Amino acid sequence: MMANPIVVITGGTSGLGQLVAIELAKRGTHLVMTARSKDRAEATKKIIKDMIPSTKVDFFFGDLSLMKDVRRMGNEISTAYPKIDVLLNNAGLHAFEQRVTSEGFAEMIAVNYLAPWLLTHALQHSLKNAGSARIVNVASEASRNHGELKLPEDLTNIAPFTSRGSSAIYGKTKLYNIMFTGELARQWTGTGISVNALNPGFNVTGLGRELWFASMLERFLNFFHIGDPRRGADIMTRLIVDPQYQAVTGGYFNVGTGHSIVPVDPGGDIAMQNKLWNCTKELLQQRGLLNYMT
Numbered sequence: 258m259m260a261n262p263i264v265v266i267t268g269g270t271s272g273l274g275q276l277v278a279i280e281l282a283k284r285g286t287h288l289v290m291t292a293r294s295k296d297r298a299e300a301t302k303k304i305i306k307d308m309i310p311s312t313k314v315d316f317f318f319g320d321l322s323l324m325k326d327v328r329r330m331g332n333e334i335s336t337a338y339p340k341i342d343v344l345l346n347n348a349g350l351h352a353f354e355q356r357v358t359s360e361g362f363a364e365m366i367a368v369n370y371l372a373p374w375l376l377t378h379a380l381q382h383s384l385k386n387a388g389s390a391r392i393v394n395v396a397s398e399a400s401r402n403h404g405e406l407k408l409p410e411d412l413t414n415i416a417p418f419t420s421r422g423s424s425a426i427y428g429k430t431k432l433y434n435i436m437f438t439g440e441l442a443r444q445w446t447g448t449g450i451s452v453n454a455l456n457p458g459f460n461v462t463g464l465g466r467e468l469w470f471a472s473m474l475e476r477f478l479n480f481f482h483i484g485d486p487r488r489g490a491d492i493m494t495r496l497i498v499d500p501q502y503q504a505v506t507g508g509y510f511n512v513g514t515g516h517s518i519v520p521v522d523p524g525g526d527i528a529m530q531n532k533l534w535n536c537t538k539e540l541l542q543q544r545g546l547l548n549y550m551t
Contacts, residue, residue, distance in 0.1 A: 263341050265289045265334060268348030271318055273513035276490035282312040289315050291330055321348050321372040322358050324546050341383040343497050344392045346373035351427045353420035363415050369430035374437055374537055380539060386505050391450045393496045396454040401521040409536035428447020435509050435520045440530040443509030452508040453496055457489030458512035459498040
């Protein structure tokens with residue numbers, strides 16, 4: 258990577274995103290992060306600056322569950338940074354009950370899929386201006402438990418679900434991240450931008466934060482060294498900095514080995530990837546949320 262690259266990170270105030278931000282700061286990266294809470298942003302900035310005082314850290318504030326906020330933050334970041342070297346779409350959540358945003362979207366679909374889709378497109382010109390940028394999307398092998406895909410209905414489905422039923426919906430959002438990665442790689446062929454997704458593996462950080470026994474489970478897993486978040490942060494960092502991943506695009510890579518994974522069907526189906534792309538584009542255009550498209 259070039260010296261002092263500009264890297265945009267979502268979900269960088271905690272968990273894997275914060276670990277990656279710290280690692281990138283050690284490498285001289287200019288960090289640009291989104292955050293909802295100013296207190297958590299300041300706490301994260303202090304952690305990073307205490308470790309690497311010379312790091313440049315900038316925050317843009319908004320709620321990733323609200324597409325108007327995502328579009329605004331994307332426009333603000335793009336205006337402030339005409340060239341962006343890396344976009345890490347890391348933010349995500351596993352909700353154990355249905356919550357509907359003020360814009361009428363299911364929260365998990367909004368945060369896990371629509372937000373990275375829309376933010377990526379809001380930053381497209383700055384990414385292309387870099388000449389050799391990277392987009393890294395955090396997916397998951399939870400995608401293998403995706404239930405039945407129905408397009409375009411899934412994108413606006415706000416039906417209630419139980420904690421047990423939440424797994425299929427979470428898996429579906431992660432499958433969509435993989436499919437988006439493949440289609441975006443084709444759509445932006447010739448731009449110099451590589452687009453790849455990854456499976457961060459099982460990580461204790463942020464585990465089931467909505468479960469009443471989450472803190473006890475986290476202590477238990479930490480005691481037995483299960484779900485070390487550094488492994489997930491490592492594959493994310495490698496996709497950002499290692500030269501080998503600049504040469505490939507549209508891939509899906511595994512924690513630990515860094516090897517390519519064949520996604521569960523229909524994750525690798527080009528026709529379905531294109532259908533998801535078009536359904537998403539049409540939905541966001543109908544809501545007046547796309548400033549431009551290429």
